[in-house]
Amino acid sequence: MTIRKTSSPAPRRRLSWYDPALRSWIYQGLILAVVGFVVWYLVSNTLHNLSARNISSGFGFLHREAGFAIGESAIAYTPADTYERAILVGLLNTLKVSVIGIVAATLFGTILGVARLSKNWLVARVAGAYVEIVRNIPLLLQLFFWYAVITTNTPGPRQALHPLPGVFLSNRGLKLPTLHGGAVDWMLGGLGLAIVAIIVLGHWARKRQDATGRVLPLGRIAMAILIGLPVLGWLFSGASLAVDMPYLKGFNFTGGMTLSPEFAALLAGLVLYTSAFVAEVVRSGIQSVDRGQWEAAGSLGLSRARMLRLVILPQALRVIVPPMTSQYLNLTKNSSLAIAVGYPDIVSVVNTTLNQTGQAIEGILIIMAAYLVVSLSISIFMNWYNQRIALVER
Template identity: 45%
Template sequence: MSAVDKAVPRRDARSISEIVNDERFRSIFYQIIVAVAVIWTAQYLITNTAENLQARGMSTGFEFLSSTAGFSIAWSIIDYEAGDTYFHVYLVGIANTLIVSFFAIIATTLLGFVVGVMRLSSNFVVAQIASAYVEVMRNVPLLLHILFWFTLSSALPSPKQSLGWLDSFFLNNRGLYVPAPVPGDGFDIVIIMVLIGIAVAYGVTVWATKRQMATGQRFPAFWTGVGLVVGLPLLAFFALGAPLTFDYPALKGFNFQGGADVPRAFCALLFALVLYHTVFMAEAVRAGILSVSHGQTEASYSLGLKPSWTLRLVVIPQAMRAVVPPMISNWMNVVKNSSLAIAIGYPDLVAVFMQTSLNQSGHAIEIVAMVMLFYMTVSLTISAALNYYNKLVQIKER
């Protein structure tokens, strides 16, 4: 061994102190500890719960979903009869929840943009009306909104004195009655043409945007898209001999028969959800518009753009970067807050599955877990879709 080897000792392995002080090692070590703790806690809770349920003679598992549900549901958008399975009840609850949430989200978004722009109006009366609407609606709990509109709907006239429109739409204290579409042979082709029109309209919009960015020339993509989405299905509709008829409601005896009926609980819930969540959407829109530099507006005016064009083509596209994040939360809140429908007897998922089905079957853990899974799935889907859109509208650095 040389003198140099004797003077410099070999370090084939790091000392314990070096390993302990290594940031990467500590990070991995703590993650393993946390993962083990979580797994052990989950295993303990599951085992302990199963043992307690078995000791009380309560069965566990999801076999009950194939059992017969011995109750009827007042209203559903999919076919259901007393005696169907609990899983079918679960699907009915999901459908009823999604239908009211869908219409509430659409109406909330559209009305929210209108109210948000109104709050920034130079017209004093318009701005104050919008401001008063926001302050009143957001300072009253949603449950009281639902109860108020449901109670108010009971003051509507009876079926014989229904409020009618065009002898086709009738509103009374039992609900709303509208014509029911009855598709005929070939109507599926019309639906296919609608989908084709939407796909082509999207392609035209993308092409028009790229063309405008490259040449500065505008193309009427909006009206072209409207023509495609509406025109193609109409051509197919009349070419196939109008394969769609309507079943109109008619008063027979003490109630309406025929058509489609929408219960007043649905109407009250939808009205309350829209009026309540619109104010939060409006505030998000107002904040988004205020985040756009006033110089953008002045520059567009100097180029000769009209105020309406400036708002639609310059301000709103830039404001969407600030509007989308709170809009995600607002849409998710619409879906989750629809569970308050249980207060007025609307047969949503919570009412028909987590209440009636739970009381009959006794499978509380499984039912609550399935309901939680549904709301979590819907919320994550909304979040993922809007986050994707948010990435598209964000400023991209070059």
């Protein structure tokens, strides 16, 4: 005779205030209810006030004609275009100065950070003085300073400096020759593709070297790609190689491309200010590497430059990348100060839009959404890169 063991039924869980799981659910529900009530109150109160003042709401104004000009534009734009395209122009201008600023601040800040640790007394002290002075002056004042320097120390168009054929420097900006037609867009696309190809090729070459020990001449191949793909882009564009040379007409220049004083002042201020913070991040990252790594690299007969590039910086990156992300985000958000020097970024364009349409809430929401998307994109990319270079423990 076999005796079957029957499992006893699980005891019923009684609702009790002393149950921590129950309490956590209640607290979370209360917080969610409070947040929901606050959001409902703000939205309903805003809609009521707008209705009482006969102010329309919504984003329908984006499809109306803008009616104002924008001094700089990465894409074709006229005052007859819509507010939607005007805001897109402002967003592209913000992205342009942010991307160029991040690259330039990284390069200059890294040089400064290494210079602060130089064994040369003068180099280390000059780099240290630069970092301490620039970091402690507000960015807005620096933007005013660089704008004044650029606009007041350059001559007018008729007395413009003419160092090279087709190159003119005046208080209207730097005029440069450019290609006719859409060749420039195709060449820039080829350049972007070349950069991506070089990054992928470098990753593959590193894996190949680890597996086989064979070194790929990456420098010469990268140079060929950087030159070849833009040339292929020009060939595929079907445009001629005719150059649009700028020339003086009346009281201003016409033709060619322009690097405006506003863009130059904004870029200079952002790069020089952010590079001081980047220098401190790089310096602290290098100093976090154990002294024994320097001694081990020196015992192999490596020069100081090769020690930094091959041994120290790859290890310091694990300390450098997280705070560097914050500096990239700060530079992107600080670009909103462009309105102080007249550069038409997204904040400037949206301000003009809401002054004409009265859609203040919608305009502020557009600005917030734009910076949120850009900042989150930078954070996601930098977090991905940080995970790639993180030490993998066995």
